[in-house]
Structures are given as C-alpha cells and as structure tokens.
Amino acid sequence: MTSALLIDDHPMMLQGCRHLLQDIGVDPIIEATDVRTGHGAFLRHRPDVVIVDLTLAGDDLGGLSLIQRIIQAERKTRILVLSMHNDPTIVKRALDSGVAGYVLKDSPSSEFVAAFQKVATGSTHLSHEIAVQVALLRNKSDELASKNLTDREIQILSLLARGNNYDQIATKLGISYSTVTNACSSMRTKLQVRTLADLIRFALQNDHGITH
Structure with a gap:
C-alpha cells in the first residue's frame, strides 16, 4: 500500500x-x-x-x-x-x-x-x-550562469522583463526592497551594464529564456 x-x-x-x-x-x-x-x-x-x-x-x-x-x-x-x-x-x-x-x-x-x-x-x-519552457530556460540559464548570476538574480531578471518594479518584485518574491535593489546592482556589475534601463533592456532581449 x-x-x-x-x-x-x-x-x-x-x-x-x-x-x-x-x-x-x-x-x-x-x-x-x-x-x-x-x-x-x-x-x-x-x-x-x-x-x-x-x-x-x-x-x-x-x-x-x-x-x-x-x-x-x-x-x-x-x-x-x-x-x-x-x-x-x-x-x-x-x-x-x-x-x-x-x-x-x-x-x-x-x-x-x-x-x-x-x-x-x-x-x-x-x-x-x-x-518545453524549462528546456528553453535551461539553455538560457547555462548562458546566464556563465555570467555568475544566481537563481534569485535570474528570477528577478525575469520579473523585470515582465514590467515589474522593485516594490512589485519584492512583494511577489517575499523579499525586502533592499534585497531587490542589491541584486540589481550586482547584476549590473556582472552583466557590465550601467543603468537600470540597460538591465531591463537585457532582460527583455533574453525574455524567451527567462520568462514564459
């Protein structure tokens, strides 16, 4: 049984x-x-x-x-x-x-x-x-992982691509506002982009792999 x-x-x-x-x-x-x-x-x-x-x-x-x-x-x-x-x-x-x-x-x-x-x-x-969606994500995640992005950073990047602001991301993930801002700052360094707008642009360009 x-x-x-x-x-x-x-x-x-x-x-x-x-x-x-x-x-x-x-x-x-x-x-x-x-x-x-x-x-x-x-x-x-x-x-x-x-x-x-x-x-x-x-x-x-x-x-x-x-x-x-x-x-x-x-x-x-x-x-x-x-x-x-x-x-x-x-x-x-x-x-x-x-x-x-x-x-x-x-x-x-x-x-x-x-x-x-x-x-x-x-x-x-x-x-x-x-x-199918996970297979696409795995391919993109391998590329993003090569840039040393963490799972949490990839998740935040996914939400940025869908138009969420910092407050909305913090609420959806159950984390603090400062955690989101720190993660975005870290991603800008890792991805070698200067501004939040650049980070969002990167997220949108990669949304086939990090969003559904």
Missing part, C-alpha cells in the same frame, strides 16, 4: 486531493498545512510520496525550502509538486531541488492521478508545455 503526505494550506485542495488518492487506494494519507507541520509529519511518518504546494501559509515559495529539507533528510523520497506557479524559473528550481513530478493546480484531475502514480512507481512527470 502506498502512503502519501499532502502539504497544502487550502482546505478545498486538500479535500479534493485526498478523495482522488483514496479512489486509487492510497493509504494512509497524512495532511499538513505549513512548512513546520509538513516537515514534522514527514519525519514522523516517512511517507512513500510527498505532495507539496510551493506557497504555504503566506510564505511565497516556502515549499521549496521544505522540499530541500525533506531531500536532505531522505534523498530517496518521491516528491510531487502541485502548484499554481507555471513560471519556468520556479519549475526549474523545484526540479533542481530533486522533485520527481510537477503538476499545475488547474490541470485535469486525471493528470494529477497519473502524475502521482508515475512518481510513486519511481518514474517522473512533467507536462509537455512546462517541459
């Missing part, structure tokens, strides 16, 4: 996923709603599959840090992300953290079930659309 840990802060999402998993015989199904309780539940129960949202209890992308903690505790854990985030930058970060599958919350329930079954049996799942 396959066991699962569901980590999501939306009661209706927990209920829906639980019913779908019960229908295919998953037992037991443990539930948690935030990073702390999710990590504790994992350590206590050591489920076969962990299903986790990336945004938990108002903590934007807090699920990523939870995934990293779970992988550190047990590298063989099978993790399936169920998220509203379709930004390839975020998807890539999740995949690089060691997850075995990634499903969007607006996907049909049949895809969620198929993804769970693949992950539970040691395979992987990534929708074709997301896979």
Whole structure:
C-alpha cells in the first residue's frame, strides 16, 4: 500500500486531493498545512510520496525550502509538486531541488492521478508545455550562469522583463526592497551594464529564456 503526505494550506485542495488518492487506494494519507507541520509529519511518518504546494501559509515559495529539507533528510523520497506557479524559473528550481513530478493546480484531475502514480512507481512527470519552457530556460540559464548570476538574480531578471518594479518584485518574491535593489546592482556589475534601463533592456532581449 502506498502512503502519501499532502502539504497544502487550502482546505478545498486538500479535500479534493485526498478523495482522488483514496479512489486509487492510497493509504494512509497524512495532511499538513505549513512548512513546520509538513516537515514534522514527514519525519514522523516517512511517507512513500510527498505532495507539496510551493506557497504555504503566506510564505511565497516556502515549499521549496521544505522540499530541500525533506531531500536532505531522505534523498530517496518521491516528491510531487502541485502548484499554481507555471513560471519556468520556479519549475526549474523545484526540479533542481530533486522533485520527481510537477503538476499545475488547474490541470485535469486525471493528470494529477497519473502524475502521482508515475512518481510513486519511481518514474517522473512533467507536462509537455512546462517541459518545453524549462528546456528553453535551461539553455538560457547555462548562458546566464556563465555570467555568475544566481537563481534569485535570474528570477528577478525575469520579473523585470515582465514590467515589474522593485516594490512589485519584492512583494511577489517575499523579499525586502533592499534585497531587490542589491541584486540589481550586482547584476549590473556582472552583466557590465550601467543603468537600470540597460538591465531591463537585457532582460527583455533574453525574455524567451527567462520568462514564459
């Protein structure tokens, strides 16, 4: 019998996923709603599959840090992300953290079930659309990484390309305004551009690889 840990802060999402998993015989199904309780539940129960949202209890992308903690505790854990985030930058970060599958919350329930079954049996799942976007991003990320940009800097660059200002970027990423300004200053140095306008121009010229 396959066991699962569901980590999501939306009661209706927990209920829906639980019913779908019960229908295919998953037992037991443990539930948690935030990073702390999710990590504790994992350590206590050591489920076969962990299903986790990336945004938990108002903590934007807090699920990523939870995934990293779970992988550190047990590298063989099978993790399936169920998220509203379709930004390839975020998807890539999740995949690089060691997850075995990634499903969007607006996907049909049949895809969620198929993804769970693949992950539970040691395979992987990534929708074709997301896979293409991540492949493009990986190519561009290799180029950007050669300029020593960090994952966070690439993410900020992506948001700049989409017209976000510093305040909006700070809010979306759950970081401080000063962190954003410091990152942009660092990127201007690394990319050898002089002004914010130059940085935005660079972001727009590379938006096929860092945005969706």
